[in-house]
Amino acid sequence: MTRHEPTAGALLWRLTNKWRAAVDKAVAPLGLTHAQYSLLATLYGQSLAGAKPSQRELADVSGMEPIYVSKLARTLEQNGLVRRSTHPSDPRAVQLEPTPRGVEVAREAVAIVRTLHEQLTASIGGTKSARYGDLVRTLRDLLGDQP
Template sequence: MSERKGPEGATPGFLVWRLSTKWRVAVDRAVAPLGLTHAQYSLVASLYGMQRGGERPSQRRLADHTGLEPLYVSKLARALESAGLIERTRDPRDPRAVQLALTERGQDVTQRAVKVVQGLLEQLLEPLGGLKSPRTRALTGELALLLDVPLDLTDERTQE
């Protein structure tokens, strides 16, 4: 196993961007035969997990969970509904909210997609010792920490 350091002088931001781009492209290619894009996969996989936990989330709740913009989740949900993978219904407690659920076909496609993406994740994490290795757990903790940092997009340093 080689100790690759990445491009000379690369910043953490550049490496995060490159890794996220690499991951998005790999997932896009892997789930395309199932009729999904990476963004659609993120939505149905999250919905699948939430449903397994007994939740029937609103589009807003799913947007918060995935980190996607609510308007984009709405667009993705409409496309997935047209493809017969999810159903969108009005929340009886809040007529403004739309609840989402996977259809039977959607559950089947999602389960297959999760297996494919899980295989990709194993490949990606193999240099760290695999999905359950201490290095992967440490990386996961560090990434979660960074995701929790609020960013002030109005910071005067960005205005110069």
């Protein structure tokens, strides 16, 4: 039986699942899933610049599908972390902003995930290493994502 080297796709899939599970576990005490964290953290980051993005704009920034953003936003709203309202320039659009509690939870979650990020990248020198920078550039190239 011949053993084949895994493809980059297979390795990325495994790494993505490992990463998702680690973030799920890390943010669970805050009542968040990895997906909810991703949306809340992105929204929090946008709000620091004064933005109140629409669900569509947040989908574009986060890389999530708009229907998934809508579902996550409703859950975060039910949990008191996000406020959804009619967008002032487009009555068909829903505008999002973190609630004061959402800001608190986002800050705590971001700190937790940053620490986890350092742990998960320690084998390549952490997030400040040249290898990490190379990895990020490679992944952006594969995604066709511009900095």
